[in-house]
Amino acid sequence: xxxxxxxxxxxxxxxxxxxxxxxxxxxxxxxxxxxxxxxxxxxxxxxxxxxxxxxxxxxxxxxxxxxxxxxxxxxxxxxxxxxxxxxxxxxxxxxxxxxxxxxxxxxxxxxxxxxxxxxxxxxxxxxxxxxxxxxxxxxxxxxxxxxxxxxxxxxxx
Ligand SMILES: CC(C)(COP(=O)(O)OP(=O)(O)OC[C@H]1O[C@@H](n2cnc3c(N)ncnc32)[C@H](O)[C@@H]1OP(=O)(O)O)[C@@H](O)C(=O)NCCC(=O)NCCS
Numbered sequence: 001x002x003x004x005x006x007x008x009x010x011x012x013x014x015x016x017x018x019x020x021x022x023x024x025x026x027x028x029x030x031x032x033x034x035x036x037x038x039x040x041x042x043x044x045x046x047x048x049x050x051x052x053x054x055x056x057x058x059x060x061x062x063x064x065x066x067x068x069x070x071x072x073x074x075x076x077x078x079x080x081x082x083x084x085x086x087x088x089x090x091x092x093x094x095x096x097x098x099x100x101x102x103x104x105x106x107x108x109x110x111x112x113x114x115x116x117x118x119x120x121x122x123x124x125x126x127x128x129x130x131x132x133x134x135x136x137x138x139x140x141x142x143x144x145x146x147x148x149x150x151x152x153x154x155x156x157x
Contacts, residue, residue: 006086008054010095013061017051018042020058024078033113034078035142049076050095052088059083062092064099064108068134072100074110074155075138093121097155106157109135111150123153 013021021042029036042049045063052060060079066072074096079088100108109131112118119125131152139145 006054006083006088008052008059008088010050010052010091013046013049013051015043015046017049017058017061018046021049021051021061021076024058024061024080025076028078034076035138037076045076050092050099052079052092054083060088060092062096064096066103066105067137068132070105071107071109071132071135072105073135073138074108077110089117090121093118097121097157101157108155108157110153111139111148112153113150115151115153118153121155123155126152126154128152 018039022037022039025034025037025042028034045065048063048065050062051058060077060083062077063075064072065075074093077089077092079092097108109126110118110123111128115125128148131154139148142148144150
């Protein structure tokens with residue numbers, strides 16, 4: 001079980017959070033776990049981000065991007081190493097799913113190496129070919145575009 005004694009809160013990201021978000025994402029990107037982002041990538045998407053703040057600092061982030069009328073993506077999910085396995089990742093994903101529900105989005109997918117984590121969040125594995133082409137826009141920016149080894153997972157609301 002995750003440590004539920006953690007204090008802190010989830011909130012919508014602000015422009016001031018951009019350096020912390022970049023540090024979280026690019027720290028994991030250097031380990032090959034996610035795609036590297038530039039400041040402008042985050043500024044353009046700042047409305048989509050939520051962050052988890054504790055001890056006065058941002059220790060986790062995630063975003064929900066709407067890709068089409070019936071599908072969105074959870075991406076840019078990262079939790080600082082010192083704060084992993086305390087339930088923060090799940091709180092961030094649930095916040096994205098809540099946003100999806102609020103706006104009437106029926107499905108949310110992710111492309112991930114963290115299959116067991118996302119299973120725990122209620123996502124199910126799907127074949128990439130079953131997802132509409134429209135969802136693969138970000139993949140064109142990925143060095144692994146032609147040899148993707150991530151697993152596609154879908155949450156139906
Ligand atoms: C994946 C990640 C966000 C998980 O964050 P976290 O805060 O450690 O996860 P949580 O503590 O919320 O875990 C929720 C549940 O999933 C489980 N879990 C977490 N990471 C797991 C993993 N790698 N494998 C299997 N189960 C995992 C937890 O044990 C917990 O189970 P419980 O509810 O039964 O207690 C974090 O490990 C991370 O930042 N990884 C590197 C970046 C990355 O790969 N991001 C995903 C890009 S799609």
